[in-house]
Amino acid sequence: GDGDAVVCNTNRKPKHGEKIVATVRGEYTLKTYKNSSCGLRLVASNGKFAPRRITEKDDFQVFGVVSHVIKKICF
Secondary structure, eight states, rough: TTTOOEEEEOSOOOTTTEEEEETTTTTTEEEEEEEEETEEEEEEEEESSOEEEEGGGGGGEEEEEEEEEOHHHOO
């Protein structure tokens, strides 16, 4: 959610189904990594957005694999 923080492991490649921080066309995004015979897709956690199929034109790079999510606490 808004204000949450994530801890990323930048030393390994993502596996199917893991959450990642990546850049797509120069913009950072946090998505679920889906790599199958249908190609590479990035899936939003909230379901409001359709999965994004990644192609060579997208200038895609994985920044890191999410290892922890630190939730913002509101009092």
